[in-house]
Amino acid sequence: MAYNSELLCSVPGISHGFLNVRESVCFDRKLFAEINQVHGNELVFFKRKLPHKPNADAAFTDKDNLGLGIITADCLPLLMASSDGKYICVAHGGWKGIASGIIQKCILEFGKNNINPEDIRVSIGPHIGSCCYEVSSDFPSNLLNTSISNIVNQNKTLLFHHILSEGSKIRFDLSMCGRLVLKSMGIKDEHIDIINTCTYCSGEDLGSYRRRSHIPEEKTYQYSWIMKRSGV
Numbered sequence: 445m446a447y448n449s450e451l452l453c454s455v456p457g458i459s460h461g462f463l464n465v466r467e468s469v470c471f472d473r474k475l476f477a478e479i480n481q482v483h484g485n486e487l488v489f490f491k492r493k494l495p496h497k498p499n500a501d502a503a504f505t506d507k508d509n510l511g512l513g514i515i516t517a518d519c520l521p522l523l524m525a526s527s528d529g530k531y532i533c534v535a536h537g538g539w540k541g542i543a544s545g546i547i548q549k550c551i552l553e554f555g556k557n558n559i560n561p562e563d564i565r566v567s568i569g570p571h572i573g574s575c576c577y578e579v580s581s582d583f584p585s586n587l588l589n590t591s592i593s594n595i596v597n598q599n600k601t602l603l604f605h606h607i608l609s610e611g612s613k614i615r616f617d618l619s620m621c622g623r624l625v626l627k628s629m630g631i632k633d634e635h636i637d638i639i640n641t642c643t644y645c646s647g648e649d650l651g652s653y654r655r656r657s658h659i660p661e662e663k664t665y666q667y668s669w670i671m672k673r674s675g676v
Contacts, residue, residue, distance in 0.1 A: 446649075449523070449567035451637035452670070457529040460670040462521060462569035462639065464649050468667040476511035476669065479503050481536045485544040487553055501546050502535040504553050505672070513669035517651040518572040518643050520622050521668035524550060526559045532670045537568075537622050543590035547622060551629040561630030566637070569668050570650050573642035574605055574617040577654070581614060595624050 447462035463471055477490040480497040487502035490510060503512045512534040514521055520537030533550050535541075554564050584604055587596045596603060602620050607613045619638050626636055643652040643666075651664030 446666075447569060447639050447641065449569075449637045449639070451565050451635070452523060452525060452567050455525045455527060455529050455565055457673045458525050458532065458670065459673060460523050460567070460668075462523075462567075462668045463666050465651050465664040465666060468515075468665060471667055471669075473511070473513060473667075473669075475509060475671075476513050477503060477505065478513060479536075481515065483536075483538050483540040485541055485546040485549055487533075487535075487546070487549045489553065501537075501541045502533060502550050502553075504531065504533045504550070506531050506557070508672055508674045511669050511671035513667055515665045515667055516569075516571065516643075517653045517656075517665045518577075520571045520618060521569040521666070522547070522550070522566060522622065523569070523668060523670045524554075524564060524566045525670065525672075526554060526557075527563045527565055529672060531557055531559055532672050534668065534670060537571075537618075539587075539616070539618060539621070542618075542621055542625060543587060543592055545591045547625045548591075548629055551626070551631065562632055562635070564631055565635050566626055566631060568619055568622055568636070568638045570639055570641040570643050570646070570666065571619055572644050572652065572654060573640065574615045574620070576642055576644035577616045577618060579604075579614050579616045583614065583616065592621070592625060595621075595628055599624055 446464035486500040
């Protein structure tokens with residue numbers, strides 16, 4: 445397996461993986477309930493695999509042997525589980541989805557099933573790092589007009605890095621944004637595991653939408669997944 449989380453490995457009955465591009469292509473997804481990702485904030489609670497892919501950016505289940513997965517190529521792949529292994533969730537965390545509340549939706553879904561924030565474990569897989577995520581000059585102000593405006597306003601120095609040596613370019617820390625939203629929902633810092641491998645910097649190992657826009661290359665992606673095994 446290309447990448448995994450020590451935090452999720454400690455949850456009973458849970459299997460998971462953050463795959464690289466080669467593993468993603470050949471990974472068998474026939475036991476997985478899947479979604480059609482649209483950079484929004486909809487969550488689907490799967491009781492079974494559906495014959496179609498609903499438009500959503502998060503999936504949740506309590507069913508044994510029903511895997512949940514997401515595709516990313518720079519955005520945050522978030523895998524979540526209750527500490528007892530009874531509930532699992534995945535989320536596709538691009539900036540648009542995060543700004544519109546996709547992470548909050550996931551934590552609230554755990555709450556609807558009597559799982560408190562302190563009993564949720566979250567792992568964020570490979571994603572574009574602040575080393576490579578250059579944004580426009582109006583991006584910070586645009587984020588102040590979203591559902592996470594308070595978080596952005598209070599944490600500007602953590603989220604935005606001004607590169608004076610490159611003409612005052614601004615770079616955005618997407619995973620820090622995800623972490624701050626999770627913490628605002630009551631997730632303890634020690635219950636958040638971030639794999640800080642930059643997709644843009646990883647060449648052929650990981651797909652990057654932004655890298656493809658700068659350097660012509662084949663379209664690739666990575667699949668991140670989680671499954672609750674029988675008997676939990």
